[in-house]
Amino acid sequence: MALHVGCAMWSLKAWQSRFAPGDKLRAYAEWCNAVEGNTTFYAVPSRATVTTWAEQTGPDFRLLPKIPKRITHELRLTGTDEDLRVFLDAIEPLGPRAAALWIQLPGSFGPADLAVLARFLRDLPTDFRYAVEVRHPDFFTDPRRLEELLAQHRAEWVPFDTTAFFATPPTSDAERDAWMKKPRMPRRDTALTDRPIVRYLGRDDPARTVAGWQPWVETVAGWLREGRSPTVFVHTPDNADAPALARLFHDEVRAKVPGLPALPVPVPPEPTTLF
Template identity: 30%
Template sequence: MPIIATAAWSIPQKWAHRFSREGSGLTRYASVFDGVEINSTFYRRHRTTTFARWAESVPDGFRFSVKIPREISHDRAMKEIAEPFDAFLEDIAPLGEKRGPLLCQLPPSLAFDADKFETAFKTMRDADAGPIVIEVRHKSWASGEALGLLETYAIDRVLADPALVWPIEDFAEPPRYVRLHGKPKVYYSSYTEEEIRAFRSLAAPDSWCVFDNTASGAAIENALTMLDEQ
Protein backbone atom coordinates (compact mmCIF):
# COMPACT_ATOMS: atom_id res chain seq x y z
CA MET A 1 0.00 0.00 0.00
CA PRO A 2 1.51 3.38 -0.95
CA ILE A 3 2.14 6.04 1.65
CA ILE A 4 -0.27 8.92 1.13
CA ALA A 5 0.99 12.09 2.74
CA THR A 6 1.06 15.86 2.71
CA ALA A 7 3.88 18.36 2.95
CA ALA A 8 3.85 19.21 6.69
CA TRP A 9 1.00 18.23 8.98
CA SER A 10 -1.26 21.25 9.35
CA ILE A 11 -4.91 20.14 9.67
CA PRO A 12 -7.57 22.61 8.47
CA GLN A 13 -10.45 23.03 10.90
CA LYS A 14 -12.85 21.84 8.22
CA TRP A 15 -11.32 18.37 8.38
CA ALA A 16 -10.43 18.18 12.07
CA HIS A 17 -13.24 15.69 12.71
CA ARG A 18 -11.39 13.06 10.64
CA PHE A 19 -8.45 13.03 13.07
CA SER A 20 -7.83 12.13 16.67
CA ARG A 21 -8.80 14.87 19.09
CA GLU A 22 -5.87 14.21 21.40
CA GLY A 23 -2.15 14.89 21.19
CA SER A 24 0.04 17.26 19.19
CA GLY A 25 -0.73 18.28 15.63
CA LEU A 26 1.66 15.63 14.38
CA THR A 27 0.16 12.92 16.59
CA ARG A 28 -3.31 13.81 15.34
CA TYR A 29 -2.13 13.80 11.72
CA ALA A 30 -0.49 10.40 12.25
CA SER A 31 -3.79 8.97 13.52
CA VAL A 32 -4.90 8.98 9.86
CA PHE A 33 -1.82 9.07 7.62
CA ASP A 34 1.23 6.79 7.54
CA GLY A 35 3.78 9.38 6.44
CA VAL A 36 4.59 13.05 6.07
CA GLU A 37 7.05 15.15 4.09
CA ILE A 38 9.14 17.50 6.23
CA ASN A 39 9.79 20.64 4.18
CA SER A 40 11.08 22.89 6.96
CA THR A 41 14.50 21.23 6.82
CA PHE A 42 14.94 22.88 3.43
CA TYR A 43 14.98 26.30 5.09
CA ARG A 44 16.65 25.75 8.46
CA ARG A 45 18.28 23.25 10.77
CA HIS A 46 16.38 21.67 13.64
CA ARG A 47 17.73 20.31 16.89
CA THR A 48 18.23 16.57 17.12
CA THR A 49 15.83 16.66 20.06
CA THR A 50 13.14 17.97 17.73
CA PHE A 51 13.48 14.98 15.42
CA ALA A 52 13.52 12.67 18.43
CA ARG A 53 10.29 14.22 19.71
CA TRP A 54 8.65 13.88 16.30
CA ALA A 55 9.68 10.24 16.07
CA GLU A 56 8.23 9.55 19.50
CA SER A 57 4.95 11.25 18.55
CA VAL A 58 3.96 8.77 15.83
CA PRO A 59 3.27 5.01 15.55
CA ASP A 60 6.01 2.55 14.67
CA GLY A 61 4.89 2.19 11.05
CA PHE A 62 4.91 5.93 10.37
CA ARG A 63 7.58 7.35 8.06
CA PHE A 64 9.12 10.81 7.55
CA SER A 65 10.33 11.96 4.16
CA VAL A 66 12.87 14.73 4.73
CA LYS A 67 13.76 17.53 2.33
CA ILE A 68 17.48 18.14 1.86
CA PRO A 69 18.57 21.66 2.89
CA ARG A 70 18.70 24.44 0.34
CA GLU A 71 22.31 25.09 1.36
CA ILE A 72 23.11 21.87 -0.50
CA SER A 73 20.73 22.01 -3.46
CA HIS A 74 20.53 25.76 -4.08
CA ASP A 75 23.27 27.73 -2.31
CA ARG A 76 26.08 25.29 -3.12
CA ALA A 77 24.36 24.03 -6.29
CA MET A 78 25.41 20.49 -5.31
CA LYS A 79 29.12 21.33 -5.15
CA GLU A 80 31.33 20.54 -2.12
CA ILE A 81 28.38 19.15 -0.19
CA ALA A 82 30.08 16.59 2.07
CA GLU A 83 30.16 18.73 5.21
CA PRO A 84 26.57 20.04 5.13
CA PHE A 85 25.20 16.67 4.03
CA ASP A 86 26.91 14.89 6.92
CA ALA A 87 25.55 17.53 9.31
CA PHE A 88 22.05 17.03 7.89
CA LEU A 89 22.26 13.27 8.38
CA GLU A 90 23.44 13.78 11.95
CA ASP A 91 20.54 16.15 12.63
CA ILE A 92 17.88 13.70 11.42
CA ALA A 93 19.46 10.56 12.88
CA PRO A 94 16.97 10.39 15.77
CA LEU A 95 14.23 9.54 13.27
CA GLY A 96 15.84 6.10 13.13
CA GLU A 97 13.79 3.49 11.31
CA LYS A 98 10.99 6.02 10.86
CA ARG A 99 13.07 7.91 8.32
CA GLY A 100 11.79 7.54 4.78
CA PRO A 101 13.29 9.00 1.59
CA LEU A 102 15.51 12.05 1.46
CA LEU A 103 14.04 14.51 -1.04
CA CYS A 104 16.41 16.59 -3.15
CA GLN A 105 14.63 19.35 -5.08
CA LEU A 106 16.87 21.23 -7.49
CA PRO A 107 16.30 24.83 -8.59
CA PRO A 108 14.98 25.44 -12.15
CA SER A 109 18.33 26.98 -13.12
CA LEU A 110 20.44 23.95 -12.21
CA ALA A 111 21.25 22.05 -15.41
CA PHE A 112 22.61 18.53 -15.55
CA ASP A 113 26.41 18.34 -15.43
CA ALA A 114 27.68 14.77 -15.44
CA ASP A 115 30.94 15.38 -13.60
CA LYS A 116 29.48 17.62 -10.93
CA PHE A 117 26.53 15.39 -10.19
CA GLU A 118 28.52 12.19 -10.20
CA THR A 119 30.71 13.73 -7.49
CA ALA A 120 27.65 14.91 -5.56
CA PHE A 121 25.78 11.62 -5.80
CA LYS A 122 28.86 9.64 -4.80
CA THR A 123 29.29 11.90 -1.78
CA MET A 124 25.68 11.29 -0.78
CA ARG A 125 25.88 7.54 -1.30
CA ASP A 126 29.18 7.24 0.57
CA ALA A 127 27.39 8.80 3.55
CA ASP A 128 23.96 7.23 3.29
CA ALA A 129 22.51 4.04 1.79
CA GLY A 130 18.85 4.89 2.38
CA PRO A 131 16.29 5.93 -0.23
CA ILE A 132 16.94 9.23 -2.01
CA VAL A 133 14.60 10.85 -4.54
CA ILE A 134 15.20 13.86 -6.75
CA GLU A 135 12.91 16.46 -8.30
CA VAL A 136 14.53 18.40 -11.11
CA ARG A 137 13.23 21.39 -13.06
CA HIS A 138 15.74 21.93 -15.87
CA LYS A 139 15.05 20.25 -19.21
CA SER A 140 18.63 18.97 -19.50
CA TRP A 141 17.74 16.27 -16.98
CA ALA A 142 15.65 14.49 -19.61
CA SER A 143 18.84 13.13 -21.20
CA GLY A 144 19.78 9.47 -21.20
CA GLU A 145 23.08 10.31 -19.52
CA ALA A 146 21.27 11.92 -16.59
CA LEU A 147 18.93 8.96 -16.22
CA GLY A 148 21.85 6.55 -16.32
CA LEU A 149 23.68 8.42 -13.57
CA LEU A 150 20.59 8.39 -11.35
CA GLU A 151 20.26 4.66 -11.89
CA THR A 152 23.92 4.10 -11.06
CA TYR A 153 23.50 5.75 -7.68
CA ALA A 154 20.01 4.35 -7.02
CA ILE A 155 18.38 7.76 -6.85
CA ASP A 156 14.71 7.68 -7.84
CA ARG A 157 13.07 10.28 -10.02
CA VAL A 158 10.15 12.24 -8.63
CA LEU A 159 7.03 12.37 -10.75
CA ALA A 160 5.94 15.95 -10.16
CA ASP A 161 2.70 17.59 -11.16
CA PRO A 162 2.94 19.86 -13.05
CA ALA A 163 5.63 17.74 -14.73
CA LEU A 164 8.33 20.11 -15.95
CA VAL A 165 10.90 17.50 -17.05
CA TRP A 166 9.74 13.90 -16.57
CA PRO A 167 6.10 13.27 -17.59
CA ILE A 168 4.46 10.02 -16.58
CA GLU A 169 5.08 8.63 -20.08
CA ASP A 170 8.81 8.66 -19.29
CA PHE A 171 8.44 6.20 -16.40
CA ALA A 172 8.82 2.59 -17.49
CA GLU A 173 8.04 1.49 -13.93
CA PRO A 174 5.56 3.03 -11.48
CA PRO A 175 7.16 6.13 -9.90
CA ARG A 176 8.42 5.62 -6.36
CA TYR A 177 7.69 9.20 -5.32
CA VAL A 178 4.92 11.48 -6.60
CA ARG A 179 4.68 15.17 -5.61
CA LEU A 180 1.41 16.90 -6.44
CA HIS A 181 1.91 20.67 -6.32
CA GLY A 182 -1.52 21.65 -7.64
CA LYS A 183 -2.45 23.13 -11.00
CA PRO A 184 -3.15 25.48 -12.62
CA LYS A 185 -2.12 27.50 -9.56
CA VAL A 186 0.90 25.75 -8.05
CA TYR A 187 0.67 25.16 -4.28
CA TYR A 188 -2.97 26.34 -4.24
CA SER A 189 -5.16 24.47 -6.72
CA SER A 190 -7.12 21.45 -5.57
CA TYR A 191 -7.33 18.21 -7.56
CA THR A 192 -10.58 16.70 -8.77
CA GLU A 193 -11.66 13.24 -7.65
CA GLU A 194 -10.96 11.96 -11.16
CA GLU A 195 -7.41 13.34 -11.09
CA ILE A 196 -6.82 11.87 -7.64
CA ARG A 197 -8.00 8.45 -8.80
CA ALA A 198 -5.67 8.67 -11.80
CA PHE A 199 -2.64 9.44 -9.63
CA ARG A 200 -3.67 6.73 -7.17
CA SER A 201 -3.69 4.18 -10.00
CA LEU A 202 -0.06 5.05 -10.81
CA ALA A 203 1.27 4.31 -7.36
CA ALA A 204 3.38 1.26 -6.65
CA PRO A 205 2.77 -0.60 -3.36
CA ASP A 206 5.94 0.86 -1.81
CA SER A 207 5.66 4.36 -3.27
CA TRP A 208 4.91 7.75 -1.79
CA CYS A 209 2.24 10.18 -3.00
CA VAL A 210 2.64 13.61 -1.43
CA PHE A 211 0.18 16.48 -1.78
CA ASP A 212 2.11 19.76 -1.74
CA ASN A 213 -0.84 22.05 -2.51
CA THR A 214 -0.81 23.25 1.07
CA ALA A 215 -1.14 27.02 0.62
CA SER A 216 -4.92 26.84 0.32
CA GLY A 217 -5.38 23.89 2.67
CA ALA A 218 -6.31 21.62 -0.25
CA ALA A 219 -3.58 19.07 0.51
CA ILE A 220 -5.32 17.43 3.47
CA GLU A 221 -8.66 17.25 1.66
CA ASN A 222 -7.06 15.74 -1.46
CA ALA A 223 -5.02 13.26 0.58
CA LEU A 224 -8.11 12.14 2.49
CA THR A 225 -9.92 11.64 -0.82
CA MET A 226 -7.08 9.45 -2.08
CA LEU A 227 -6.97 7.54 1.19
CA ASP A 228 -10.71 6.86 0.94
CA GLU A 229 -10.13 5.38 -2.54
CA GLN A 230 -8.02 2.54 -1.10
Protein backbone atom coordinates in the same frame (compact mmCIF):
# COMPACT_ATOMS: atom_id res chain seq x y z
CA MET B 1 2.39 -4.15 -0.22
CA ALA B 2 2.07 -0.60 1.10
CA LEU B 3 0.88 2.77 -0.17
CA HIS B 4 1.92 5.82 1.82
CA VAL B 5 0.02 9.07 1.33
CA GLY B 6 0.43 12.50 2.82
CA CYS B 7 0.73 16.25 2.48
CA ALA B 8 3.32 18.97 2.17
CA MET B 9 3.19 19.73 5.91
CA TRP B 10 1.74 18.25 9.09
CA SER B 11 0.17 21.37 10.56
CA LEU B 12 -2.23 23.91 9.10
CA LYS B 13 -4.78 26.15 10.83
CA ALA B 14 -7.58 24.84 8.60
CA TRP B 15 -7.03 21.32 9.96
CA GLN B 16 -7.34 22.12 13.67
CA SER B 17 -11.07 21.40 13.92
CA ARG B 18 -10.60 17.95 12.32
CA PHE B 19 -7.51 16.74 14.17
CA ALA B 20 -7.39 15.38 17.69
CA PRO B 21 -5.82 17.82 20.17
CA GLY B 22 -2.25 17.40 21.31
CA ASP B 23 1.01 17.05 19.42
CA LYS B 24 0.50 18.25 15.84
CA LEU B 25 2.56 15.59 14.10
CA ARG B 26 0.98 12.84 16.21
CA ALA B 27 -2.49 14.10 15.23
CA TYR B 28 -1.50 14.34 11.57
CA ALA B 29 -0.14 10.78 11.64
CA GLU B 30 -3.64 9.57 12.56
CA TRP B 31 -4.77 10.77 9.12
CA CYS B 32 -1.78 10.16 6.86
CA ASN B 33 1.18 7.80 6.95
CA ALA B 34 3.69 10.06 5.19
CA VAL B 35 4.70 13.72 5.07
CA GLU B 36 7.10 15.85 3.08
CA GLY B 37 10.04 17.03 5.17
CA ASN B 38 9.97 20.59 3.87
CA THR B 39 11.01 22.10 7.20
CA THR B 40 14.54 20.70 6.88
CA PHE B 41 14.93 22.45 3.51
CA TYR B 42 14.90 25.83 5.25
CA ALA B 43 16.84 25.03 8.44
CA VAL B 44 18.49 22.07 10.10
CA PRO B 45 16.46 21.10 13.18
CA SER B 46 18.06 20.09 16.46
CA ARG B 47 18.39 16.39 17.29
CA ALA B 48 16.02 16.99 20.19
CA THR B 49 13.35 18.29 17.81
CA VAL B 50 13.82 15.36 15.45
CA THR B 51 13.59 12.99 18.41
CA THR B 52 10.12 14.37 19.16
CA TRP B 53 9.12 13.72 15.53
CA ALA B 54 10.15 10.10 15.94
CA GLU B 55 8.29 9.81 19.24
CA GLN B 56 5.07 11.10 17.65
CA THR B 57 5.07 8.62 14.75
CA GLY B 58 5.28 4.87 14.31
CA PRO B 59 8.25 3.15 12.64
CA ASP B 60 6.23 2.61 9.44
CA PHE B 61 5.52 6.33 9.04
CA ARG B 62 7.45 7.91 6.16
CA LEU B 63 8.99 11.35 6.62
CA LEU B 64 11.13 12.38 3.66
CA PRO B 65 13.55 15.06 4.91
CA LYS B 66 14.70 17.51 2.29
CA ILE B 67 18.42 18.16 2.20
CA PRO B 68 18.85 21.83 3.19
CA LYS B 69 18.80 24.47 0.47
CA ARG B 70 22.17 25.63 1.78
CA ILE B 71 23.53 22.42 0.22
CA THR B 72 21.35 22.16 -2.89
CA HIS B 73 20.75 25.77 -3.89
CA GLU B 74 23.49 27.89 -2.32
CA LEU B 75 26.47 25.52 -2.54
CA ARG B 76 24.95 23.59 -5.48
CA LEU B 77 26.22 20.26 -4.12
CA THR B 78 29.86 21.39 -3.97
CA GLY B 79 31.95 21.77 -0.80
CA THR B 80 29.14 20.45 1.35
CA ASP B 81 30.90 17.97 3.65
CA GLU B 82 30.41 19.84 6.94
CA ASP B 83 26.86 21.00 6.19
CA LEU B 84 25.89 17.48 5.19
CA ARG B 85 27.46 16.00 8.33
CA VAL B 86 25.45 18.37 10.54
CA PHE B 87 22.23 17.53 8.69
CA LEU B 88 22.73 13.77 8.82
CA ASP B 89 23.52 13.91 12.52
CA ALA B 90 20.36 15.92 13.19
CA ILE B 91 17.99 13.53 11.39
CA GLU B 92 19.54 10.33 12.75
CA PRO B 93 16.80 9.87 15.41
CA LEU B 94 14.21 9.34 12.66
CA GLY B 95 15.60 5.88 11.99
CA PRO B 96 13.47 4.00 9.42
CA ARG B 97 10.97 6.86 9.22
CA ALA B 98 13.47 8.70 6.97
CA ALA B 99 12.32 6.68 3.98
CA ALA B 100 14.53 8.71 1.62
CA LEU B 101 16.56 11.89 1.75
CA TRP B 102 15.11 14.34 -0.75
CA ILE B 103 17.49 16.29 -3.00
CA GLN B 104 15.40 19.10 -4.50
CA LEU B 105 17.47 20.93 -7.10
CA PRO B 106 16.92 24.48 -8.42
CA GLY B 107 15.47 25.08 -11.86
CA SER B 108 18.85 26.35 -13.04
CA PHE B 109 20.47 22.97 -12.31
CA GLY B 110 20.43 21.31 -15.71
CA PRO B 111 21.94 18.41 -17.67
CA ALA B 112 25.28 20.26 -17.87
CA ASP B 113 25.50 19.85 -14.07
CA LEU B 114 25.06 16.08 -14.04
CA ALA B 115 28.73 15.47 -13.22
CA VAL B 116 28.25 17.50 -10.02
CA LEU B 117 25.20 15.45 -9.06
CA ALA B 118 27.07 12.24 -9.87
CA ARG B 119 29.93 13.20 -7.54
CA PHE B 120 27.52 14.21 -4.79
CA LEU B 121 25.57 10.95 -4.98
CA ARG B 122 28.79 8.91 -5.07
CA ASP B 123 30.01 10.48 -1.83
CA LEU B 124 26.76 10.10 0.12
CA PRO B 125 26.57 7.46 2.87
CA THR B 126 24.86 4.25 1.81
CA ASP B 127 22.75 4.05 5.00
CA PHE B 128 19.92 6.01 3.34
CA ARG B 129 17.86 5.91 0.20
CA TYR B 130 17.86 9.07 -1.92
CA ALA B 131 15.32 10.82 -4.11
CA VAL B 132 16.06 13.63 -6.55
CA GLU B 133 13.65 16.32 -7.78
CA VAL B 134 14.72 18.32 -10.82
CA ARG B 135 12.95 21.25 -12.46
CA HIS B 136 15.08 22.06 -15.50
CA PRO B 137 12.94 21.38 -18.61
CA ASP B 138 15.78 19.70 -20.52
CA PHE B 139 15.74 16.76 -18.12
CA PHE B 140 12.19 15.97 -19.27
CA THR B 141 12.97 16.40 -22.95
CA ASP B 142 15.68 13.73 -22.74
CA PRO B 143 15.59 11.93 -19.37
CA ARG B 144 17.96 9.07 -20.21
CA ARG B 145 21.21 10.38 -18.71
CA LEU B 146 19.57 11.37 -15.43
CA GLU B 147 17.68 8.07 -15.23
CA GLU B 148 20.90 6.12 -15.75
CA LEU B 149 22.71 8.11 -13.07
CA LEU B 150 19.92 7.71 -10.52
CA ALA B 151 19.61 4.00 -11.26
CA GLN B 152 23.32 3.54 -10.54
CA HIS B 153 22.73 4.87 -7.01
CA ARG B 154 19.31 3.25 -6.44
CA ALA B 155 17.90 6.77 -6.22
CA GLU B 156 14.37 7.76 -7.25
CA TRP B 157 13.28 10.63 -9.50
CA VAL B 158 10.51 12.63 -7.76
CA PRO B 159 8.01 14.06 -10.25
CA PHE B 160 5.96 17.12 -9.31
CA ASP B 161 2.87 16.85 -11.49
CA THR B 162 1.28 20.28 -11.92
CA THR B 163 -0.52 19.57 -15.21
CA ALA B 164 -4.00 19.44 -13.66
CA PHE B 165 -3.43 22.72 -11.86
CA PHE B 166 -2.23 24.63 -14.92
CA ALA B 167 -4.87 23.15 -17.25
CA THR B 168 -7.25 26.10 -16.67
CA PRO B 169 -6.83 29.60 -15.19
CA PRO B 170 -7.00 30.15 -11.41
CA THR B 171 -10.32 30.90 -9.73
CA SER B 172 -9.34 31.82 -6.13
CA ASP B 173 -6.74 33.91 -4.35
CA ALA B 174 -4.85 30.78 -3.29
CA GLU B 175 -4.85 29.50 -6.86
CA ARG B 176 -3.70 32.84 -8.22
CA ASP B 177 -0.82 32.84 -5.75
CA ALA B 178 0.15 29.28 -6.67
CA TRP B 179 -0.16 30.17 -10.37
CA MET B 180 2.69 32.64 -9.92
CA LYS B 181 4.87 30.46 -7.67
CA LYS B 182 4.50 26.80 -8.64
CA PRO B 183 6.65 25.30 -11.40
CA ARG B 184 4.99 24.16 -14.61
CA MET B 185 6.03 20.53 -14.61
CA PRO B 186 4.99 17.68 -16.92
CA ARG B 187 3.50 14.44 -15.71
CA ARG B 188 6.20 11.79 -15.41
CA ASP B 189 5.22 8.30 -14.29
CA THR B 190 8.36 6.17 -14.68
CA ALA B 191 9.46 4.46 -11.46
CA LEU B 192 13.20 3.82 -11.10
CA THR B 193 13.10 1.92 -7.79
CA ASP B 194 10.75 -0.16 -5.68
CA ARG B 195 9.75 3.00 -3.77
CA PRO B 196 8.51 5.61 -6.26
CA ILE B 197 7.52 9.03 -4.93
CA VAL B 198 4.96 11.41 -6.47
CA ARG B 199 3.96 14.99 -5.78
CA TYR B 200 0.60 15.97 -7.26
CA LEU B 201 -0.88 19.50 -7.28
CA GLY B 202 -4.63 19.74 -7.68
CA ARG B 203 -7.08 22.63 -7.38
CA ASP B 204 -8.97 24.18 -4.47
CA ASP B 205 -12.11 22.47 -5.78
CA PRO B 206 -11.85 18.89 -4.43
CA ALA B 207 -13.82 17.48 -7.38
CA ARG B 208 -11.31 18.92 -9.85
CA THR B 209 -8.42 17.63 -7.74
CA VAL B 210 -9.90 14.13 -7.81
CA ALA B 211 -10.58 14.29 -11.54
CA GLY B 212 -7.00 15.37 -12.19
CA TRP B 213 -5.41 12.52 -10.24
CA GLN B 214 -7.23 9.70 -12.02
CA PRO B 215 -4.18 8.80 -14.17
CA TRP B 216 -2.17 8.49 -10.95
CA VAL B 217 -4.69 6.09 -9.45
CA GLU B 218 -4.05 3.75 -12.37
CA THR B 219 -0.28 4.25 -12.26
CA VAL B 220 0.00 3.70 -8.50
CA ALA B 221 -2.26 0.65 -8.63
CA GLY B 222 0.03 -0.76 -11.32
CA TRP B 223 3.11 -0.11 -9.20
CA LEU B 224 1.56 -1.93 -6.27
CA ARG B 225 0.75 -4.93 -8.46
CA GLU B 226 4.42 -4.95 -9.52
CA GLY B 227 5.44 -5.20 -5.86
CA ARG B 228 6.51 -1.56 -5.45
CA SER B 229 5.73 0.55 -2.37
CA PRO B 230 4.83 4.09 -3.55
CA THR B 231 4.48 7.34 -1.63
CA VAL B 232 2.08 9.99 -2.96
CA PHE B 233 1.83 13.55 -1.68
CA VAL B 234 -1.34 15.49 -2.45
CA HIS B 235 -1.12 19.28 -2.69
CA THR B 236 -3.79 21.88 -3.35
CA PRO B 237 -3.25 25.65 -3.50
CA ASP B 238 -4.77 26.24 -0.05
CA ASN B 239 -4.19 22.67 1.27
CA ALA B 240 -7.34 23.00 3.39
CA ASP B 241 -8.63 19.55 2.40
CA ALA B 242 -5.27 17.92 1.68
CA PRO B 243 -5.31 15.27 4.48
CA ALA B 244 -8.80 14.10 3.57
CA LEU B 245 -7.90 14.11 -0.12
CA ALA B 246 -4.78 12.06 0.54
CA ARG B 247 -6.93 9.47 2.33
CA LEU B 248 -9.42 9.52 -0.55
CA PHE B 249 -6.60 8.87 -3.01
CA HIS B 250 -5.59 5.86 -0.91
CA ASP B 251 -9.20 4.63 -0.95
CA GLU B 252 -9.44 4.94 -4.74
CA VAL B 253 -6.23 2.98 -5.24
CA ARG B 254 -7.37 0.37 -2.72
CA ALA B 255 -10.58 -0.12 -4.72
CA LYS B 256 -8.40 -1.29 -7.61
CA VAL B 257 -5.95 -3.26 -5.44
CA PRO B 258 -8.15 -5.03 -2.85
CA GLY B 259 -5.18 -6.56 -1.02
CA LEU B 260 -3.99 -3.10 0.00
CA PRO B 261 -4.65 -2.56 3.73
CA ALA B 262 -6.92 0.34 4.65
CA LEU B 263 -5.58 3.33 6.52
CA PRO B 264 -6.42 3.45 10.25
CA VAL B 265 -9.48 5.49 11.21
CA PRO B 266 -8.37 8.88 12.62
CA VAL B 267 -8.97 9.69 16.26
CA PRO B 268 -11.87 12.20 16.31
CA PRO B 269 -11.36 15.57 17.95
CA GLU B 270 -12.81 15.94 21.40
CA PRO B 271 -16.08 17.90 21.46
CA THR B 272 -15.82 21.36 22.95
CA THR B 273 -17.65 21.91 26.25
CA LEU B 274 -18.63 24.93 28.28
CA PHE B 275 -17.07 23.60 31.50
